[in-house]
Amino acid sequence: MAKRMFDLVVAGLGLLLLSPLFLLIALAIKLDSPGPVFYRQERVGRGGCPFRIHKFRTMRHGAAGAQITVGADARITRVGALLRRAKLDELAQLLDVLDGTMSLVGPRPEVPRYVAMYPPALRDKVLSVRPGITDIASIEYRQESELLVRAADPEREYVEVIMPAKLKLAAAYVDQASLATDIRLILRTLGALFGGLFGGRGAA
Template sequence: MSKRLFDLLCAALGLLVLAPLLLLAALWIRLDSPGPALFRQTRVGRFGVPFTIHKFRTMRVAPGAEITVGADPRITRAGRWLRATKLDELPQLWDVLRGAMSLVGPRPEVPRYVALYPEALREVVLSVRPGITDPASLAFSHEAELLAAASDPEREYCEVILPAKLRLSADYAARASLAADLRLILRTLGRVLRG
């Protein structure tokens, strides 16, 4: 089975089975704070093509930094739970279904961080569809806490965390296979279930 067919089947089945949960989450978000249920943002996809990513909104609608640091005061009550359970990522199944993303692949970044990618790594990382999960996501699952401990979170992200994530993403892209994807999906589900 090809990776794309696997993505299509899993995303379609996931959206169908999880539809009641998705509707309840959307309703809770709308009741919890003013604003839309979904958060949309431009990210950089395969071959550097921009696309709109969809997530459940976990923050108040207000201007702010593109990175989340620790107990960010913008995070709503519903948002804290959605982030802790990773359920805020579920709308990305739609992005997988429409072909902008894959279940497994390097997490897509905003254009201003992609501009910092070294050319050699940029080409490799952007050669595959971005994903909902990948080795870097698992390695940096507590990224917000790491940034909260830094004296300059933006600098810490750009100079320490981003380069480390890029190396992991490039390694994944160079060795991507359906078997590796299945292992990463199982590891991600295990991490989510363990909290």
């Protein structure tokens, strides 16, 4: 209950305080390329229930292709590249927090295709809580796209190396989840966010 109240208060204040930034982002997206401001994609939430996540659109509308992003993906727009570098596209998920499908902090929600590859025990644990906008895996693998571009087979690298490592971090979060842990991870995420805004790699 305390976590949910914390989520509601922080997400509500965040949407209010960040509304001017959201308007600027929306305007930049619309001026940069045709299509909607938001991108909606099916992800797997708590208890295995599917939901449609919000993101500010960073790719050309209607672009198809792999569900992982590798390096300088040709589908990404100019504005989208800036939003991704600073992780500003993820801020739209404050709407999902208010809706109750997500939390501020929790294991990042995956697409059904990759969730189907989770080992059963880890799948049950990771999906026992609401997915989050940020978690320790998001911070540790902030440069995931750059890691994948160096791999001979990016899809295989993600499935066999990166995803299992992120799953272990997600499971560790579930084991030690608390309001204090959430606050620490939010502060680390803000450090990484400001690092991205000013051109750095951000906090690890």
